[in-house]
Every structure is written in structure tokens, then in C-alpha cells.
Amino acid sequence: MNVTIVDYNSGNISSVINSFNEVAKNKVKLKVTSDLNKIKSSDKVVLPGQGSFKSCVDALNNIKGLVDTLNEFVINHKKPLLGICVGLQMFADIGYEETETKGLGWISGQVSKIDNQNGKYKLPHIGWNQINILKDSKIFKNIENNPHMYFVHSYEFIPEDKSVISSTTDYSSNIVCSIEKENVFGTQFHPEKSDKTGLKIIDNFINL
Template sequence: MQKVALIDYGSGNLRSAEKALIKAADGRAEIVVTNSAEVIASADRLVLPGVGAFASCMAALSERPGLQEAMNEAVHSQGKPFLGVCVGMQLMASKGLEFGETPGLGWIPGEVRRLEPSDTAAKVPHMGWNALTDVADQPVVAPLREGAPVYFTHSFAFYPQDEADVAAWVDHGGRFPAAVARGNLAGVQFHPEKSQDAGISLLARFLEWRP
């Protein structure tokens, strides 16, 4: 049975994410909540959640001994599938611009910046259900149909340098990336654990994904 490391670095609704992954796995994978570099190194695939500010989440990752090194080894040297959720997706960027400039993991070139809707009726934070558009033919996100409603709660978004790395978009007073993907990396700005059937479907596809 494959082992999935749900990375615990003090950020994110781990219990909800764990329950959603267990439901999506349907007995076909072991979900392990962990902050152990050794467990992460031995896992078959990785999930990085995240709630809060980019800078504080990046600092929390950096404070866990060996955590970033284990993630880099698993993702880059061993090519293990990786899913970032909300701020966990944003941390893949080169940098975040929340409360100053903070270097990210640098896995997908780009930056995380504040939403600036052109429509004044579009409030920030962006909270609630919204529909995906321009969903790419990428194994993890492709099963989500055009217009699929998913649940968001955030004020910042990840804008990759290369739009080819964007796997889906969403509109909230202006278009911004709802999902990214590159090689064995995937990330979603929305919360699969709060997105009902669409979210469970996405997690199930991630658990089956063999990039």
C-alpha cells in the first residue's frame, strides 16, 4: 500500500485534509500526518497544506529540521508526486509579496501577490464557491469539468512566470490561477477538503497520478 505524507509544519487544517484524503483513498493508501524528514523521504507522494500568510508559513517550514531538504529530495531527485493546497501551492513560487518579499521554495518560477479585482463588488478576501475556467488537460485537474464549483478562501494568488504552468483559472473581478502544474508538481488555490465531490475527485486523481 502506498504511503502519503501529509506534511505538518504548524499550518493548515490538517484534520480536515486528512479526512478528505482518507475518503479519496478509499483504503488504497495510508495517509500519514508528519513533520518527520525521514517519513517524508520514505513516502510515495507528498501533500503540503497551508493556511495563513506566505511569510509565516515559509518560516514555519524552515524551522523544522531537515524538512525542506527531505521535500526537495523527494520531489526533485526522486520525482515523487506532490500536491500543494492553498498556501501550500503558493510556497512553490519563487517569492511571496505578503508583508514584504519572502523567498519561496522556487519550484515553479513566479510570484505570489495580492488579489486586486477590477470590479469593486468583488471582495478580498475571496471567500466561498467559484467556478473553474480553462481547465488544462493535466491528469490531476482535467477531470474537474469546466465551470466546476470549488471553495476558496484567500487574499493572495500565485502567478507563474510561464502561463503554461497554470492548470486552471478562476474569475473574481479579474482572472487568476486556480491551479498550477509542472512535471510531478501540482497545486490548487482552492480547498479540496471543502469542495465536496469535486475536491474528493481531485484528491483521488492525485493518489492515482503517475507523472
């Protein structure tokens, strides 16, 4: 099985690569690339994202044909894709970080700044927080509820269809932490920085 981590120059993804290498060893072939043919021939794709919504969308668009290839992978071929942090946020129709920016439009919704209730909550939301698993998601297989996961973000994904939400965390309000819709998976937290539970989530994705 081939798993590809999309490297589209969106910040440092070494911890994503290292954790997937740790979990994937002897199981799957792991590639880190933006080569369209290699992405097309993959069984699964990981879309990381660091920095702002706009900078990540711009970086995707800067590689000719990449967005079309990802659309084909997800929508036409219905192969599994895991978005991490801004990688998840880009599933939305639109994001409001820096400026209004069009997302990939895979899951209807928007990415807005977390309401910090006039400074009551610090932004970015950074560090460990408990998540509440809301549905029997394939990536949470054999994980007990309320694990602590690692977050770094100031913006949240608000999907129109609440049935896609697989977990939330309580920070100023119920913030969406992960989604699952058919073959599309995403986590707002960083599984690659979330100790053994995070590695288990990565393992679950690889074993889908």
C-alpha cells in the same frame, strides 16, 4: 503506497486529513507527519498551507531539514507533490504577504495581493467559484469543465511560465486556480472543502 500529509504547524489541517482518509481508505497508507525519514520514504506528498505566505514559509523553515527533504523529493526524485492553498503559493520564488519572503522556488513566479479594483471585489476571495480548466491535467481526469470549487485567499500566484497553469477563475481578473508541472501539482482552491469534485481531485492525485 504511502501518502504523507506534511504537518508543519501551519494552522488547522483536519479537513485535509479527513478528506484524504475518506478517499484513501483501503487504497493507500496515509501518514500525517513532519518526520523527514517518513517523508523521504513516501510515494506522494501533500503540502497544505493556511495563513499567510510568510507564516507558512517560516513554519517550514522552523523544522530543521524539512525544506531540503521536500526539495529532494520534488526535484531529485521527481515524486508527485500536491500543494493546497498557501501550499501551492510557496512553489513561487517570492511572496509579498506581510513582507517580502523567499518561497521554495520550484516554479518561477511571485505571489501578490489580488487587485480588488479599489474595493469593487471583496478580499479575501471567499466561497464557491467556477473554475475554467485550461489543460488536460491529470488531477482533473473525468471532471467536467467549470466545476465550482471553494476558495479562501487574498493573494494569488502569478507564474512566469503560463503553460503550467491548469485552471483559472474569474475574480477581478483571471486568477490562477491550479498548476501542473511534471510531478508538481497545486490548487489555490481547497479540494478538501469542495464537495464531490474536490474528493475526485484528491482521488486522481492518489491514483496518479
